[in-house]
Amino acid sequence: MNAIYVIWLREMKKYVRNRSRLVGNLAMPFFFLTFLGMGFNSMGITGLPEGISYLDFLAPGIVAMSLLFSSMFAGVSILWDRQFGFLKEIMVAPVSRTSIVIGRIFAGMTSGVIQAFLILAICMLLGVRIANPLGAVASIIFIVLIAMSFVGLGISLASKIEDMHGFQLIMNFLVMPTFLLSGALFPLDKLPAWLAGITYFDPLTYGVDGLRGLIIGTSHLPVVLDFCILGCFCAAMILLARHLFNKTEV
Amino acid sequence: MIEVRDLSKVFNGRIKAVDGIDVEVRSGEIFGLLGPNGAGKTTTIRMLATMTKPTSGQAMVCGIDVAKDPDSVRRCIGIVFQDPALDDQLTGGENLDFHARMYGMPRKEREERINEVLRLVELSDRADELVEKYSGGMKRRLEIARGLMHRPKVLFLDEPTLGLDAQTRRIIWDHIMKLNSAYNITVILTTHYMEEADFLCKRVAIIDHGKILAIDTPENMKRSLGGDLITLKVKDAAKTASIVRSIKGVKQVKRHDNSVSIAMANAGSRIPELLKKAESAGIEVESIDLHKPTLEDVFIHFTGKRIRDQEANAGDRLRERMRARNRR
Ligand SMILES: Nc1ncnc2c1ncn2[C@@H]1O[C@H](COP(=O)(O)OP(=O)(O)OP(=O)(O)O)[C@@H](O)[C@H]1O
Numbered sequence: 310m311n312a313i314y315v316i317w318l319r320e321m322k323k324y325v326r327n328r329s330r331l332v333g334n335l336a337m338p339f340f341f342l343t344f345l346g347m348g349f350n351s352m353g354i355t356g357l358p359e360g361i362s363y364l365d366f367l368a369p370g371i372v373a374m375s376l377l378f379s380s381m382f383a384g385v386s387i388l389w390d391r392q393f394g395f396l397k398e399i400m401v402a403p404v405s406r407t408s409i410v411i412g413r414i415f416a417g418m419t420s421g422v423i424q425a426f427l428i429l430a431i432c433m434l435l436g437v438r439i440a441n442p443l444g445a446v447a448s449i450i451f452i453v454l455i456a457m458s459f460v461g462l463g464i465s466l467a468s469k470i471e472d473m474h475g476f477q478l479i480m481n482f483l484v485m486p487t488f489l490l491s492g493a494l495f496p497l498d499k500l501p502a503w504l505a506g507i508t509y510f511d512p513l514t515y516g517v518d519g520l521r522g523l524i525i526g527t528s529h530l531p532v533v534l535d536f537c538i539l540g541c542f543c544a545a546m547i548l549l550a551r552h553l554f555n556k557t558e559v
Numbered sequence: 560m561i562e563v564r565d566l567s568k569v570f571n572g573r574i575k576a577v578d579g580i581d582v583e584v585r586s587g588e589i590f591g592l593l594g595p596n597g598a599g600k601t602t603t604i605r606m607l608a609t610m611t612k613p614t615s616g617q618a619m620v621c622g623i624d625v626a627k628d629p630d631s632v633r634r635c636i637g638i639v640f641q642d643p644a645l646d647d648q649l650t651g652g653e654n655l656d657f658h659a660r661m662y663g664m665p666r667k668e669r670e671e672r673i674n675e676v677l678r679l680v681e682l683s684d685r686a687d688e689l690v691e692k693y694s695g696g697m698k699r700r701l702e703i704a705r706g707l708m709h710r711p712k713v714l715f716l717d718e719p720t721l722g723l724d725a726q727t728r729r730i731i732w733d734h735i736m737k738l739n740s741a742y743n744i745t746v747i748l749t750t751h752y753m754e755e756a757d758f759l760c761k762r763v764a765i766i767d768h769g770k771i772l773a774i775d776t777p778e779n780m781k782r783s784l785g786g787d788l789i790t791l792k793v794k795d796a797a798k799t800a801s802i803v804r805s806i807k808g809v810k811q812v813k814r815h816d817n818s819v820s821i822a823m824a825n826a827g828s829r830i831p832e833l834l835k836k837a838e839s840a841g842i843e844v845e846s847i848d849l850h851k852p853t854l855e856d857v858f859i860h861f862t863g864k865r866i867r868d869q870e871a872n873a874g875d876r877l878r879e880r881m882r883a884r885n886r887r
């Protein structure tokens with residue numbers, strides 16, 4: 310228990326201290342929202358749910374995007390600890406590997422929640438219409454699930470790959486497709502059938518859909534279904550992270 | 560304190576990093592593992608510190624089997640790794656705080672202990688600076704301080720002074736001596752610096768290719784060579800060696816390419832006799848060197864090579880430079 314807190318505390322100290330990462334994590338969503346959102350907004354995109362502007366449609370997707378990127382990064386950052394040797398210090402301490410994994414997942418989740426709500430605030434400033442304030446608050450459930458899932462996935466991958474080259478591969482071949490196929494940027498129901506089929510295997514699809522349902526009040530699937538599928542994925546990722554991290558040696 | 564029986568580690572089914580070693584380290588001792596690059600020192604330490612599982616054999620640390628109860632072993636040991644293992648985005652104090660919390664020390668004890676170990680390694684005034692800003696020697700001292708935080712009974716130091724300058728090395732040696740005498744901590748250190756082993760260690764094990772070739776006190780090891788060492792530089796080493804061997808009192812003769820080293824008691828007073836014999840055999844002695852045996856000589860005796868040859872292979876030297884740079 311104590312170890313979970315200690316690991317969490319270290320990550321949070323570094324998170325708060327690292328201003329540039331904090332700003333950087335907000336800058337990309339901000340650019341997407343303003344430039345992409347405003348850009349397509351003025352074109353008047355068709356095929357969106359009734360009464361929803363493109364900017365509204367995009368906002369939950371961008372929250373999910375920022376969670377995907379920062380959570381994966383938080384998980385994979387074990388690689389940095391390995392590189393700089395600090396992982397040895399963590400591993401030689403008399404604490405269970407499981408608590409190390411949980412500490413990191415909680416840390417990634419905490420910073421994810423903070424970041425997601427900052428982005429939601431930016432969205433509101435940019436004029437995104439929130440359907441129901443309570444729904445926006447309830448979206449924390451999906452925010453937490455998305456964050457924990459991808460921190461878990463990041464830890465799993467970091468336990469398997471040894472070096473920094475692997476990190477680039479992950480970013481290009483896993484994170485980008487996961488983002489683009491999640492329906493964050495465009496509605497999935499107008500896609501060709503084969504591509505739409507693939508999107509159902511993208512766990513972030515359910516995160517985006519759930520957030521959209523709660524924040525702007527329109528979703529493709531029932532929000533409860535999104536919740537169940539994402540919840541299962543999240544549990545699986547946590548278990549996988551625990552399993553793989555338990556087996557690593559430094 | 561430590562008992563190792565027939566301990567081995569094989570990597571990938573073929574690299575025998577440690578090959579059936581037996582060691583016993585007594586409580587309160589400073590024990591050295593002396594060996595060249597790749598000898599298996601770090602692998603040995605890693606097994607003793609529960610960082611990697613032995614392939615075969617048994618190791619008891621603090622009376623606990625490392626394979627059976629690694630958690631209890633971890634509570635009992637402190638370790639300073641060969642390569643730096645600090646978080647340099649945290650301050651020195653925060654690094655220590657992290658460690659103390661991981662070992663479950665309550666707040667009050669934690670604060671006192673942090674101040675205590677910082678004072679011990681003379682870093683109190685730099686505690687609030689990011690480790691990023693520390694020099695290599697300061698980082699090393701901080702790591703040693705950290706290894707002591709939770710009052711371990713056994714402290715492992717893997718090449719504690721690698722890549723540091725002579726002056727910093729001395730400071731670290733003093734710290735190690737101080738902790739050993741003041742707190743009676745058992746210290747196991749690895750090194751490939753002869754002077755370090757000689758100065759610090761009560762007993763030394765010479766290790767090469769994963770095997771222990773000798774274990775003894777540095778004094779006994781040097782004495783075992785049989786007196787002082789004379790090195791004759793000559794053209795015809797083979798002939799010289801055979802002549803020298805017949806001289807009374809000569810304990811050992813080793814032939815090299817163009818020199819012969821001779822171990823004998825009271826060598827200084829025997830040099831004239833030696834030279835006379837050489838001259839009458841028509842051997843031209845180019846130069847002569849006389850010295851008390853050092854651990855280096857012991858090492859050459861057991862392994863047949865210098866530990867850090869002047870012509871050390873380029874890879875090793877590059878690696879050391881890289882490490883030294885990482886420390887900075
Ligand atoms: N994780 C590993 N996988 C494969 N081989 C390894 C591994 N770790 C060490 N080895 C090999 O085991 C041998 C012993 O390595 P070790 O690090 O124990 O040597 P060392 O005595 O500490 O050397 P140095 O003075 O360079 O630190 C070397 O041949 C090394 O290549």
Ligand SMILES: [Mg+2]
Nearest residue numbers: 600601602641
């Ligand atoms: Mg080593």
